[in-house]
Amino acid sequence: MDSFEATSQFSQVLRTLTSSVQSLTRAAHFALKNSDSEDYLFRAILDVIDSPDVDLNCKCSVFQLVDVLLHESYFYSQSPKSSYNYPYVHSLKNAVPSLILKVLPGSNNQNLYNVFTSLKNISKTLKLVYEDYEKQYMSGKDLLTEEDMQNIEQDVPFNEDNFVVDESAVDPIIKAWTLLVMKKKQGHYERLRLLKHKLHSNDNENDEVMFGVRGPQNDDKQLLTKKQILMRMEDDRESHKRSKESLWLVNRPRDTNVITEDEFFTQYWTKIKPFDDGEKASFLQNLDDLNKMVAASYKDKQF
Numbered sequence: 641m642d643s644f645e646a647t648s649q650f651s652q653v654l655r656t657l658t659s660s661v662q663s664l665t666r667a668a669h670f671a672l673k674n675s676d677s678e679d680y681l682f683r684a685i686l687d688v689i690d691s692p693d694v695d696l697n698c699k700c701s702v703f704q705l706v707d708v709l710l711h712e713s714y715f716y717s718q719s720p721k722s723s724y725n726y727p728y729v730h731s732l733k734n735a736v737p738s739l740i741l742k743v744l745p746g747s748n749n750q751n752l753y754n755v756f757t758s759l760k761n762i763s764k765t766l767k768l769v770y771e772d773y774e775k776q777y778m779s780g781k782d783l784l785t786e787e788d789m790q791n792i793e794q795d796v797p798f799n800e801d802n803f804v805v806d807e808s809a810v811d812p813i814i815k816a817w818t819l820l821v822m823k824k825k826q827g828h829y830e831r832l833r834l835l836k837h838k839l840h841s842n843d844n845e846n847d848e849v850m851f852g853v854r855g856p857q858n859d860d861k862q863l864l865t866k867k868q869i870l871m872r873m874e875d876d877r878e879s880h881k882r883s884k885e886s887l888w889l890v891n892r893p894r895d896t897n898v899i900t901e902d903e904f905f906t907q908y909w910t911k912i913k914p915f916d917d918g919e920k921a922s923f924l925q926n927l928d929d930l931n932k933m934v935a936a937s938y939k940d941k942q943f
Contacts, residue, residue: 654705
């Protein structure tokens with residue numbers, strides 16, 4: 641597949657991307673399969689993020705794709721006999737700080753948690769020590785200074801000029817963490833300012849007004865439609881479920897004597913002495929009482 645065709649198909653994939661595991665993995669594998677066109681496909685990612693016609697939900701999914709693509713690139717490049725040489729790693733790593741500002745534009749921080757989760761995964765993939773930044777992010781209101789509290793009292797909007805990266809930081813991921821912590825601080829700042837100075841309403845509000853849902857009369861691409869919110873909830877639920885699938889896997893060392901299930905069963909079967917007549921009668925009586933209690937719990941007669 642030539643570069644033009646690969647870029648055209650990849651752009652279409654990006655514009656229909658969702659945050660489901662299957663969608664992200666499929667897009668990442670397409671990019672790796674066409675890694676010889678890396679410069680063009682990377683440009684396609686930036687174009688979708690910069691496009692004013694792409695809604696914020698899709699842009700968030702593209703940022704999650706960056707996380708998956710970096711992980712897959714490392715995984716396949718480190719495999720024996722791999723022909724990959726860490727494609728997309730350098731270009732995506734340097735672009736992460738600017739991508740964060742595109743996915744979290746202005747004071748709209750609705751994608752903050754997803755960006756936080758993806759940035760943690762990216763840091764793990766790149767083997768970057770990020771725990772101190774995570775603690776700052778989780779500290780919440782402790783991020784606000786005395787000057788911030790005074791500005792809140794005076795109803796001064798958060799100064800977005802504060803979104804400057806640490807230029808002394810060589811690693812772009814460190815710069816990304818600095819921006820993310822500032823975004824978390826902005827969220828707490830604006831929340832306190834809202835509670836302090838905006839009027840409270842006791843009237844019933846519909847979902848569109850309460851949650852900032854994009855309705856038929858509102859074409860703001862920075863807001864999500866109700867359908868997109870429900871899709872995001874379902875995709876997040878599926879991702880969370882899949883993240884738990886490997887928790888109970890056990891990597892047993894080779895060439896070791898491991899007790900089989902049959903041996904385990906036989907050991908405890910022979911270890912416990914048989915019931916005598918009194919114990920057997922007591923056990924059967926308790927079991928009969930339990931069956932009667934369960935049968936009585938049904939509304940309709942079962943048998």
